[in-house]
Amino acid sequence: MAESEQIAAQAAKIKASNRRVFLTLGMVAVLMFGFAFALVPLYRIICDVTGVNSVATNTTRVKASDVVDMVVDRSRLVTIEFDATINGNLPWEFKPSIKKVQVHPGERKQVSYYFKNNADHPVTTQSVPGVTPWQASRHFQKIECFCFNTQTLAAGEEVEMGLLFVVDAELPKEINTLTLSYTIMDIDRGKALEKPDLSAADNDYEGQSARRISMR
Amino acid sequence: MSTVAAHHDDDHHHAPPAGMKRWLFSTNHKDIGTMYLIFSLIMLFLGGGMAMLIRAELYMPGLQLLEPDLYNNMVTNHALIMVFGVVMPAAAGMANWMIPLMIGAPDMALPRLNNLSFWLLPAGATLLIMSVLAPFFGGGAPVNTGWTLYPPLSIQAGMSMDLLIFTLHVLGISSILASINIITTIINMRAPGMTMMKMPLFVWAWFFTAVLLIIVMPALAGGVTMLLFDRHFGTSFFDAAGGGDPVLFQHLFWFFGHPEVYVLLLPSIGVMGVVIPTFSRKPLFGYKSLVWGMVVLTILGCVVWAHHQYTIGMSVFATKYFMIGTILISIPVGLMIFNFVFTMWRGAMTFETPMLFSIAIIIMFSFAGATGVMLAVVPADLQYHDTYFVVAHFHYALIPGALFGLYAGVFYWLPKWTGHMYNEKLGKIFFWWTTIAFNVTFFPQHFSGLAGMPRRIVDYGVQFQEFNVISSIGGFAFGLSHLLFLYIIIQTVRGGKKAPAMPWEGAQIGTSGLEWTVSSPPPHHTFTTPPTVK
Numbered sequence: 001m002a003e004s005e006q007i008a009a010q011a012a013k014i015k016a017s018n019r020r021v022f023l024t025l026g027m028v029a030v031l032m033f034g035f036a037f038a039l040v041p042l043y044r045i046i047c048d049v050t051g052v053n054s055v056a057t058n059t060t061r062v063k064a065s066d067v068v069d070m071v072v073d074r075s076r077l078v079t080i081e082f083d084a085t086i087n088g089n090l091p092w093e094f095k096p097s098i099k100k101v102q103v104h105p106g107e108r109k110q111v112s113y114y115f116k117n118n119a120d121h122p123v124t125t126q127s128v129p130g131v132t133p134w135q136a137s138r139h140f141q142k143i144e145c146f147c148f149n150t151q152t153l154a155a156g157e158e159v160e161m162g163l164l165f166v167v168d169a170e171l172p173k174e175i176n177t178l179t180l181s182y183t184i185m186d187i188d189r190g191k192a193l194e195k196p197d198l199s200a201a202d203n204d205y206e207g208q209s210a211r212r213i214s215m216r
Numbered sequence: 217m218s219t220v221a222a223h224h225d226d227d228h229h230h231a232p233p234a235g236m237k238r239w240l241f242s243t244n245h246k247d248i249g250t251m252y253l254i255f256s257l258i259m260l261f262l263g264g265g266m267a268m269l270i271r272a273e274l275y276m277p278g279l280q281l282l283e284p285d286l287y288n289n290m291v292t293n294h295a296l297i298m299v300f301g302v303v304m305p306a307a308a309g310m311a312n313w314m315i316p317l318m319i320g321a322p323d324m325a326l327p328r329l330n331n332l333s334f335w336l337l338p339a340g341a342t343l344l345i346m347s348v349l350a351p352f353f354g355g356g357a358p359v360n361t362g363w364t365l366y367p368p369l370s371i372q373a374g375m376s377m378d379l380l381i382f383t384l385h386v387l388g389i390s391s392i393l394a395s396i397n398i399i400t401t402i403i404n405m406r407a408p409g410m411t412m413m414k415m416p417l418f419v420w421a422w423f424f425t426a427v428l429l430i431i432v433m434p435a436l437a438g439g440v441t442m443l444l445f446d447r448h449f450g451t452s453f454f455d456a457a458g459g460g461d462p463v464l465f466q467h468l469f470w471f472f473g474h475p476e477v478y479v480l481l482l483p484s485i486g487v488m489g490v491v492i493p494t495f496s497r498k499p500l501f502g503y504k505s506l507v508w509g510m511v512v513l514t515i516l517g518c519v520v521w522a523h524h525q526y527t528i529g530m531s532v533f534a535t536k537y538f539m540i541g542t543i544l545i546s547i548p549v550g551l552m553i554f555n556f557v558f559t560m561w562r563g564a565m566t567f568e569t570p571m572l573f574s575i576a577i578i579i580m581f582s583f584a585g586a587t588g589v590m591l592a593v594v595p596a597d598l599q600y601h602d603t604y605f606v607v608a609h610f611h612y613a614l615i616p617g618a619l620f621g622l623y624a625g626v627f628y629w630l631p632k633w634t635g636h637m638y639n640e641k642l643g644k645i646f647f648w649w650t651t652i653a654f655n656v657t658f659f660p661q662h663f664s665g666l667a668g669m670p671r672r673i674v675d676y677g678v679q680f681q682e683f684n685v686i687s688s689i690g691g692f693a694f695g696l697s698h699l700l701f702l703y704i705i706i707q708t709v710r711g712g713k714k715a716p717a718m719p720w721e722g723a724q725i726g727t728s729g730l731e732w733t734v735s736s737p738p739p740h741h742t743f744t745t746p747p748t749v750k
Contacts, residue, residue, distance in 0.1 A: 017404050018325045025396040029434045036438020036468055040453060043464050050531070087457050128456065134531065185457035 072106035073169045080167070083181040084113065091118040092125065092153075094184045097160065105139075105169040112160045113146065113182065117153035124152040127182045136178040139171040150187055232740050240335075243327030244740065245312045248334050250633070252309025253626075255337055257702070259301030264695050266294040271657075271691035274684050277676050285351075287674040288360035289376075293348055295363035296380070299480065300387045301344070303618045305337055307483035308394050310625050311422045313633060315398060317731040317738065318416045320407025320747045325400035329393055336390035340383050347379035362672050364469055365440065367454040367462045371447055378447065381440045388437045395426035395433075407730065409749035416729040417506060421486025424510045428479050431518065432472040439468035463528050470521035478517040480614060482510065484621020485552055488574045490727070491628050492556050495571035496563030499726020502555040509548040509555075516545050526597045535594045542592035546585055553582055568720075569643035573624035576651050577616045584612035587662070602672070605665025611658045620651075623701070630708050631715035635737035638708040646704060650697040656690030 080103060082096035093116040103109045117123050127147040131137035142148075146161035153159065167178075232238045232247065242248055269290050273281045282290065312330065316323055324330045351358040356374015359365070370377055402415070402423050442453040443465065452458025454465045493500045500506070520541035522530065530538075556578055565571070587609040591597050600606060630638050664683040669676050676684065718724060718732040728749050734742050 014404055018400050021400040021403055022326060022329075022396055025399060025430055029392050029396070029430050032431055032434035033438050036435045037442070039468060040442075040464065043461070043467065050533075132529075134529065183456065187457075 070106045070166060071169055072104050074104055076105055076173075077102045078105060078167055078171065078175070079177040080109075080165075081177065081179040082111065082113075083179055085181065085183045087183050087185040090123070090125065090184065090186045092116060092123070092184060093118065093158075094127075094182075103167060105167050105171050108143070108164060108166050110162055110164045112162045114158070114160050115151060115153060115184075116158035117155060120155045122152055122154050124150050124187050125184050126150045126187045127184045130181045130183070132179045132181070133175060135172055136167075136175050139168045140178065140180065141166050141168060147182065241331065243323070243331055245316050245324045245327070245330065246633075246738065246740070248324075248330050249309045249312030249314075251334050252305045252312060252337075255334075255341075256302045256304075256306035256309060257705070259297050259305070259341065260698065261702075263294050263297035263302055264698060266290045266297065267691065268695045270294065271688040271695075273674060274676070275688040276684075277678050277681055279675060282674065284674045285358050285360045288362065288672060289348065289351070289358035291672055292359050292362050292365075293344065296344065296383070298614075299363070299476065300384075300391075301337075301341060303480045303614070303622065304387075304391055306622045307422075307425070307480075307618075308333075308391070308398075310418075310483065310487070310622070310629070311394075311398055314629065314731060315401060315419050315422060316405070317632075317734060317742060318419055318729040319402065319405065319410050320730040320743050320749065321401060321405035322741065322743045324397050325405050326397045329397050333390050333394040333397065336386050336393075340386035340390065343379050343383040343386060347376040347383060350374065350376045350379060364466075364473070365443065366469070367443060367446065367465050368456075370443060371455060378444065381444050384440050385437055388433045391429050392433050395429040398422055398426045399430075407743065407746045407749055410728065410730070413504070413507070414728040414749060416486075416727050416731075417489025417500060417503065418483070418486035420507050420510060421482045421489065424514045425479050425482045428475045428482075428514055428517065432475040432479075435468055436472035439465055439472070442468075463525075466525050466528065467522065470524045471518075473524065474521040475514075475517045477613070478513055480618040481621075482513075484577070484618050484624070485510070487570075487621045487625040487628065488556060488577060490723075490729070491570045491574045491624050492559050493726055494628075494720045494722045495568060495574075496560045496565050497722035497725055498559055498563040500555070501558040501561075502551075506552060506555050509551045512548040513545065516541060516548070520545065523592055523597070526594050527601050539592055539594050543589055546589055549585055553578055553585075564722075568627070568640060569638075569647050570624040570628035572644065572647045573620045573627070576647070577620050577624070580612055580616035580620075580651075580655075584609060584617065587612065600665065602670055603665035604661040604669045604671055607671050608658050608661035608665055611661075615654055615658070623650075626705070628720070630705070631719040632731065632736050632738070634709050635715050635735075636708050636712035637715050637719060638704055638712065642700065642704050642707075646697060646700045649700065650694060653690050653693035653697055657687050657694050658690075660684075660686045660690075 079100055081100045082098065084094045084096055086092055086094055093114065095114050097112045097114055101109060101111060113127075129142075129145075129147050131140050142163065142165045144162060144164040146163065151159075151161070232244065233241070239247060239251060242251070269282060270287070273279075273287055312324065315321075347359065350356075351374060355376055357372070357376070359370070359373050359376045359380050361370045361373065365377075365380070402419060406412075406415070442451070445451040446453050446455050446460070452460040454460045454462045456462060489500055489506060520538055522534065522538045523542045526535055526538075556574070560575075567575075587605070591600055591606065591609055627638060627643055630636075660683040664676075664680045664687075665671075667680065667683075669680045669683075715736040717735050719736060723732050730743070730747055730749070733747065
């Protein structure tokens with residue numbers, strides 16, 4: 001009798017312990033699921049702080065007054081290349097009006113981009129900049145840029161918009177060329193989600209390459 | 217530590233219930249283990265069939281058999297089936313069968329959860345097959361992303377992608393539950409005297425596998441859930457148009473994806489840890505160091521994921537960190553390899569099929585380790601990235617490292633599971649056939665990759681044709697060899713020489729494992745009164 005009671009007590013103890021381990025491990029799994037979502041802000045912070053992600057979208061915005069007494073380094077010439085990409089199947093034309101310019105660090109420069117809305121209705125877009133190499137993004141400072149605002153163009157409307165920038169003199173010596181790339185996006189997410197049927201593959205492959213505007 | 221918790225279910229004292237009920241409602245670790253193994257065998261032929269289609273398409277340059285999208289869909293599903301449908305369930309099946317027997321437990325700690333873990337698998341497999349079939353019935357574009365499911369391409373695919381996301385959810389839940397169960401069993405259900413450091417290496421290997429799964433599987437589930445949100449609910453986790461970052465998904469995926477490699481590998485290391493001492497007739501060399509090696513592997517495996525992403529343009533500091541971390545992994549893995557070699561050193565070796573597989577693994581897996589170190593080096597990887605060199609590398613890692621280890625386990629434990637000895641002659645033929653065919657298939661891919669042949673593309677330049685012809689012929693032979701494997705298993709299940717409780721002469725040398733103290737096949741219920749380990 002005493003022995004069977006002992007066995008039952010032992011069984012209950014193990015059952016409780018099983019429950020404890022199960023709940024602990026289950027909690028770990030749930031926490032890790034949450035960790036995946038926590039990574040979204042964490043990742044952004046880590047990238048901002050350390051700059052590990054090269055395609056930095058946080059190119060610097062400065063006030064014109066801040067760059068008034070910036071020293072111009074006449075001994076160096078830096079080549080800035082301009083690039084334009086259209087995201088998804090946005091029916092816009094978007095290109096830089098000049099392919100590249102040479103500037104001295106500290107010197108202000110104005111260039112412009114060409115926009116045209118080929119859709120039969122008004123469309124609002126946002127341009128997102130990126131600078132390569134990533135080490136240069138900190139030193140590429142925009143005083144005025146269309147990317148600071150969204151652009152709404154009526155059907156068929158075309159426009160040129162300017163970009164006033166300065167590359168500061170602290171740009172690392174080994175960087176002689178940097179590329180400024182803009183990707184233009186439809187900010188109406190609902191519309192952007194409407195995807196062409198990719199199963200009609202044959203025509204579509206050509207369509208996609210045509211959509212990417214080549215630079216003049 | 218005791219095992220008297222045997223009385224969870226009333227039917228535990230009876231013979232197994234007859235008919236479908238025995239399997240559908242099973243809470244018996246042996247039956248569930250058997251179901252896991254049968255499931256993965258079926259999936260092996262499904263995923264293998266897809267591989268055969270891929271090799272047939274690549275036999276010649278140009279498009280012959282498969283549309284480009286369908287080809288990429290086959291590549292995607294071949295990988296997902298082999299990883300989630302074959303290797304993981306097979307390893308889980310062996311864990312179910314052997315861990316309670318080895319540590320003297322009457323069953324898994326949570327038998328009903330065990331039932332759920334298994335029966336989620338057929339549900340997941342059904343979703344996966346629906347995902348493959350949906351495009352043929354107007355379901356939009358097939359999933360053509362490769363198993364990594366990178367956005368933005370995965371955001372654009374048709375409803376197949378949604379089905380695949382749910383597949384991953386279901387299979388993920390299944391393996392998380394199974395892992396929780398296995399850890400609980402190992403912690404709570406050991407027989408009196410079976411201390412942690414007396415457990416057979418296979419149990420330890422599964423312990424770390426389960427730890428890894430619980431840590432990384434939910435991260436993947438989170439990642440694909442965000443993908444689902446981006447596809448349908450207007451969020452922009454990964455869509456740059458809304459301020460998201462597609463590279464974040466790559467980090468989430470590989471945070472799961474790299475430890476997953478060790479999830480696939482460790483159970484096979486565990487199998488080798490019991491097979492090699494048996495046929496060397498010597499205790500396992502450096503048992504403690506192997507356990508600690510696995511601890512190091514588990515930790516390092518979780519913090520080096522971005523070596524799959526050198527080309528995304530990380531900073532030099534970040535790539536340097538991931539490179540050094542990755543190369544460090546060769547230390548615990550090298551330690552395991554040396555321990556196995558030292559176990560064989562001056563042993564009285566015989567070469568039964570499981571041992572042949574284990575030795576072949578040591579050689580071929582070391583080779584994969586060497587190409588792995590090449591790929592870990594950043595400047596070299598920029599050249600090799602996304603070429604067939606990578607394909608060759610990970611097939612050398614996963615086919616010997618995971619699959620052959622499981623084959624070794626199947627041949628080693630078939631007598632225990634079925635009560636019959638398998639046909640040793642056929643087993644050896646299978647070993648040589650499959651090993652040679654495997655090398656013929658994948659060795660040339662190193663060369664085509666170094667010459668620049670990209671992966672995941674349906675067509676290739678004519679200069680790669682010779683390598684691909686060799687690869688395809690090897691591939692067909694490799695696929696065909698598995699019919700022999702199936703035949704051997706069916707033959708063994710149906711009859712053959714009676715197996716004694718301990719079919720291998722050296723099985724008990726240097727180990728306290730209790731699996732050989734029960735008859736072959738074991739009775740439906742074992743260790744209902746706890747055995748004692750001296």
